[in-house]
Amino acid sequence: MSRRYFRIVTEHPVAVMLIALLLCAAAAAGIPRLSFESDLRIYFSPENPQILSLDRMEETYSKVDNVLFVLAPKNGVFNNRVLSLVQQLTADAWQIPFSSRVDSITNFKHSYADGDDIVVEDLVPDAKSLTPEQLDAVRRVALEDPLLRHRAIDPDGRFTGINVTINIPKGKELTSVPLVVERVRALAADIRVRYPDIELYLSGVVMMDNAFAEASERDMQTLVPAMLVLALTLMGLIMGSLAVALAALLVLTLSIVSAMGLAGWLGILLNPVSINAPNIILIIAICDCVHLLAGYLLGLRNGEDQKTAMLNSLQGNVKPILITSVSTGIGFLCLNSSEAPPFRDLGNITALGVLAALFFTLTILPALMILLRAKVTATGSNRIQGCLDRLALSITRHPARFALGSLALAVGLGAGIAKISLNDEFVKYFDDSTEFRQHTDFITDNLTGIYYIDYAIASDTDGSVNDPDYLRTLDAFTGWLRLQDEVLHVNSITDIYKRLNRNMHGDDLAFYRLPESRELAAQYLLMYEMSLPYGLDLRDRINTGKNASRVTATLRNLSSAEVLAFDARVQAWLQAHDTDIRFSEGTGLTLMFAQIGMRNIASMLTGTAIALVVISLLLVLIFRSLKYGLLSLAPNLLPALAAFGIWGLLVGQVGMALSVVAALTLGIVVDDTVHIISRYLHARRALGYDARAAVRYTFARVGSALVITSIALSGGFAVLGFSSFEINAGMGLLTALAIALALLLDLTLLPALLVLMEGSRRVAKNTAPEPAPAQSRSDAVNAISTH
Structure with missing residues (x-):
């Protein structure tokens, strides 16, 4: 961004605002094109082998x-x-x-x-x-x-x-x-x-589909207002100006509206997961606003006029804001690696929102602040800065202690990952307060399960369901299933054949067994089917060619690991009884959700690795140093490791949703790292400070803003923890935890490593004085533009 553009914003704010609003209106025109879907099948892509198997079974x-x-x-x-x-x-x-x-x-x-x-x-x-x-x-x-x-x-x-x-x-x-x-x-x-x-x-499945939609509606009615209240409160308290808070609120609103409109134009669907994109966009947009407004208000407090203060703030913050927006967007775009389409939609909509927030932060916000007469008052950030100054002094005096201590803490907490187990029970996606969860829990405790797995048993010859060999194999499989502890009920046609055979022998219990010949079995089946009314035929059990039938095993409440273990035993039994009869793989939503959890973890590991490589290369290019690019890996990776470790110690289970958190947080937590290293390098390269002085300078210039934005991010994601939909609640809480840990490591581990890596070497011959928090902003406005 050139200084010429910044002058256009400050000299022609009305024109800039009108152009930005027109672009927002064009994007917002796509909102009517948005549609919502809550079918359980949305969690599986069209090419997913399990959904294809289910479609074949239902056809x-x-x-x-x-x-x-x-x-x-x-x-x-x-x-x-x-x-x-x-x-x-x-x-x-x-x-x-x-x-x-x-x-x-x-x-x-x-x-x-x-x-x-x-x-x-x-x-x-x-x-x-x-x-x-x-x-x-x-x-x-x-x-x-x-x-x-x-x-x-x-x-x-x-x-x-x-x-x-x-x-x-x-x-x-x-x-x-x-x-x-x-x-x-x-x-x-x-x-x-x-x-x-x-x-x-x-x-039932239909009531569950509806529960997904109602959970999303509740979240929109409660969480979005809570997010807005949080945003206004933070901006008002921290910035000390209602006008500033309202200006920032406009940027947040325009960012959300534009992102949702663009999603409509692109045909991205809303669902119970992606519906949270506005909440995430809102919080991320706050961070962009905070960095720009903090510099602007600081300039006003130092006696600068409005245009000069905004011009200096734009010049000093545009590159860090741009870098962090790009890295955050990369993190969300890497959610496209997820096996579950709703998380891809969440990533894509949020990435659009990140770009929209960047645009409006650099257009609407500075233009509006020029037009408004913001009153500057003392804020809570002064108290925060005092604590940060003392922390910086301690770190520069004892860098080894802080480095070893923070590393030991992060790695120690990360060890809790060993206690994590995979569990995706889709009924438990809803908390105990929802009617669907309450009713379903009662039913599973007292009558029957709603988890089931279907198996198709087929032969190559039409009419083979009446063959004695086929029926004996089917009956053996049915009987084996009923002996398994996980199974509550088995629906199989062999029970009908046995009952008909008993009926044909005067209801003598001794004849409750399979017919002895194919002809007899065919006669029984024909007679029985002719007696059935419309809607109660056997098409849900036997195919039209009568060479295959479906066996349904209804299960108790099982974890994902238990479902997979059960299906593995089933497949082992089927292989051990390999005959001319063909057995399909198990299918059904229960097994599908158990399998997609494992598939999603594998795919998100790839996505996270891609995000890590891309963001690291970006930082190497921006910092013009392989050393600093590699150094940034520690504070960017360790927060997710420690957060998952704490989750393992406190909760112990993760599902499909939490497998995306590592990639999601990587793009967010890198923001603090970028601001710290950028200011540090400016102090080293442009001002000639040694490592210790550069760290204290960095804390004085960006410390308060980093604390504020991290509080905003953690608080915003923590609000998602109040969702009645566990996917959103778990994702929000774990992300909030990772962001809080990232702030801790960025304020302890990263500066300690910088000091240890550089020692007291200088990059300039002159000896610069140690900066103080009250120092003039004139040295800081070009924070990273000079390196």
Whole structure:
């Protein structure tokens, strides 16, 4: 940036503001193009092998999106009143938009022998007319049938579920999910009014998709205002001027509006993760404003007129602001290495916001400050500066102690990484305060799990599902699954074949086994399918060619590591029983989220390495020194290491979201390093100070601003910790922790290393006096422009 441009800003502020506002308006025109999506599938890219496997499974059989109603009556399920309610709710659920199937204990297709015939009918044809004997019979069948137990009824008959399969057309989720949820909640509200003694709980994939959207809406309603209040408070207290705070607020608002508009023009989608981009942009924009405004207000306090103060502040801060904006943008752009598209969207939108904040900080802000008459008052930064002066003096006297102490602290804390385990339970993405989490926890504790894995078992010959060898292999696999501690329920067609075989032998329990011949099995299956009504056929279990079937294992609440270990045992069993029958890899959201965590860690390690190399090369070029470029690695890498170590000691688990924090923070924490080394090099090269004097000069010139911006950044990200959405809360808290640790290391380790590396060597023959905080700004306005 040339001095000529700075003079244009200070001499023609109105024109500069109008041009900047017009550009903002052009960018903001893209906001109507933004759209929001909250489907769980957004966390998987289209080429992800697990999402492709899930798509194939759903194309072959049916979708697994569902709404689950669970009733918890005080006196158990098996009485006329409760069963009548189940029957009525089953009928009403067919009216839910996009419903394609409804399963409950009342419409369960029960088969039994009637002479030489098999009767297939609802387990409960008319709940109101059931006699006590019939109620006992219904109870016995429901609790004994493996297809119902731990799925539609608990083993004690206290709770029951009505599962509604929802088939929303692809691409219509944004408008369709709210319609489904609205109808579901209306049904639930009506039941709660008519049956106040019966508790009702809601869960399922569709309710989870809606919970993602509602969590984002809550965050926008609470966290964004909290961020704005934080920004105004910090700017007002630190700068000591309401006019300055309002000017900065305008820059923050324009940066966010421009970034969101550009995202709309570029077709970037909003989701529960990327919706936090405005919050992050707001905090990062504060840092740009602080550096420019701090220099401007200091000039005013030293007696400079407004134009001179702003001109000097622009000249002295433009390069550090530019460098830090570029490095921060690089860090966020490296989120494109993430396996999860929402984090890519977050990185891209935030990077756009960083560039917008840079633009408006160097246009709107200086122009507006020229037009405003800011009153200068004493601020809290004076007290901060006094502490920093004493710290600088101690570091320059005892650099080895500070270097060894801060290194030992960072490495010691980093050792806590060994205690970290990977865990992505998507239900626990929501905290205990959300209705979805509360309802789902109750259901998993009392009735059934919502975590499942599907396996497809296929043969090359059409109709082979009726082959005895196929059925025996399928039955062995089903039986093995039911023996596993992780499994609550298994849905397999072998249970239907066994029941039909028993029915055909007068319901003799001795014949509860698979048919002995292919012809007999085919006859049973045909007869059974012809008795099934529309919507309750076997298409969700058997493919159209009848050469493959789906086995679904419903699991208890498991960590990601436990899910992966379970699936590994399944694959080992399938390989050990290798026959002509083909087994697919497991699929389902449970397994997919467990796998993407590991994939995301691997991809983000690559992304972080790329960010590190690019930022390091940038610093080497800017500092014109390989030595200082390499020296900057320590304070840039150690904060993330120590932060993850503390997280491992206090929390112990990380998920998909936290794997992006290292790359995210790398671009942010480098800001402090850039400002410190830039001022230090100016003192060494331009002013001729020795290392100790240069460190004290650096603390006097940028120390307060660095503390202020770090407080703003840490506080802003910490606000995300109040999100009810764990992905955002965890990412915010860990990032805030890393930024706080970065400030600590930049104010202790980095200056100590500078002193130890340079000793008392000078780069100029003259002996410069030791600078003091009150020294005139005339030496500092060209802080890094001269090297």
